[in-house]
Amino acid sequence: MSTRRGSLLATGALLLTTASWGSTFFLIKDLLDRVPTLDFLAVRFAIAGVVMSAVAHRAVLAMSREVLRRAVVVGGIYGVAQILQTAGLAHTAASVSGFITGMYVVCTPLLAAVLLRTRIGPLTWAAVALATAGLGVLTLQGFSIGYGEALTFVAAVLYALHIIALGAWSTARDALGMSVVQLLVIAVICLVATAPDGVVLPDTGRDWASVVYMAMVAGALALIAQTWAQSQLSPTRTAIIMSMEPVFAAFFAVLLGGEGLTSRMLLGGAMVLAAMLVVELAPRRKVEGEVQHLAV
Numbered sequence: 001m002s003t004r005r006g007s008l009l010a011t012g013a014l015l016l017t018t019a020s021w022g023s024t025f026f027l028i029k030d031l032l033d034r035v036p037t038l039d040f041l042a043v044r045f046a047i048a049g050v051v052m053s054a055v056a057h058r059a060v061l062a063m064s065r066e067v068l069r070r071a072v073v074v075g076g077i078y079g080v081a082q083i084l085q086t087a088g089l090a091h092t093a094a095s096v097s098g099f100i101t102g103m104y105v106v107c108t109p110l111l112a113a114v115l116l117r118t119r120i121g122p123l124t125w126a127a128v129a130l131a132t133a134g135l136g137v138l139t140l141q142g143f144s145i146g147y148g149e150a151l152t153f154v155a156a157v158l159y160a161l162h163i164i165a166l167g168a169w170s171t172a173r174d175a176l177g178m179s180v181v182q183l184l185v186i187a188v189i190c191l192v193a194t195a196p197d198g199v200v201l202p203d204t205g206r207d208w209a210s211v212v213y214m215a216m217v218a219g220a221l222a223l224i225a226q227t228w229a230q231s232q233l234s235p236t237r238t239a240i241i242m243s244m245e246p247v248f249a250a251f252f253a254v255l256l257g258g259e260g261l262t263s264r265m266l267l268g269g270a271m272v273l274a275a276m277l278v279v280e281l282a283p284r285r286k287v288e289g290e291v292q293h294l295a296v
Helices: 003-022 026-031 037-061 067-091 094-101 102-116 122-139 147-168 177-199 205-229 234-242 245-255 264-282
Strands: none
Touching: 003 205, 003 245, 003 264, 026 037, 026 205, 026 245, 067 094, 067 147, 067 177, 067 205, 067 264, 094 122, 094 147, 102 122, 102 147, 102 234, 102 245, 122 234, 122 264, 147 264, 177 205, 234 264, 245 264
16 A cells, blocks of 8 residues: 555544544433443443454454553553543533643644654644644633643643554554454443442433444444554644544534534634644655654
């Protein structure tokens, strides 16, 4: 597969991934009226992990010990980020949480510059700034700094580390096995977090259908697509493409969730989309287009 073709396919895979994540927001909002957040996360990732283990266990068995260790690390980072984001959401507005979580768009190139010694050009930094401003327009109604915001920001940093780690460690060959291990690790972390109070299960067929969709489509398949895509794309490009998630969330909230279309949605979404197009279509220096795989 040529580098250009692989890059385009990876971009398409990430867009489908963020679209699937965006489609879950109005479903989660409805489901959490009846199922506690951590219980929902535990059940969602447990279903995804168990099903994918049964389907793709050979991919896991074929992994080397080193790749297995890396998969456990990145799964642990993501699982802890999920817990912190959830805890932060209990102490801050959903709009503020969405904006701060989206700050992984800024954290990713900063951390990549430190950890991977990646040099980011001014045009890419401009795209990062545009995506961040677009997220602000799309999500923010007000802002204050407190306990919830601090927890959410730590989660954003961990999401950035997850993107960087996948970019450094994932390969097309190991993408499936790494994804299955990540799902299992995330499930274990969420189950441990919610176990002291017991696990509340959905009690209607409609709720179970929502959980299964979020487990298999927006969970398992999305994580496989992200892991493979990051074997083809640099972390900074990945972060900017993934900033489309709240744009898709707004789109599905209007289309299926009954929310009204606002000028803020249109302007913020257009800014994030423009940022993605800038980083995808503009000429890149060689070092920015490289995927740096680390051996340790």
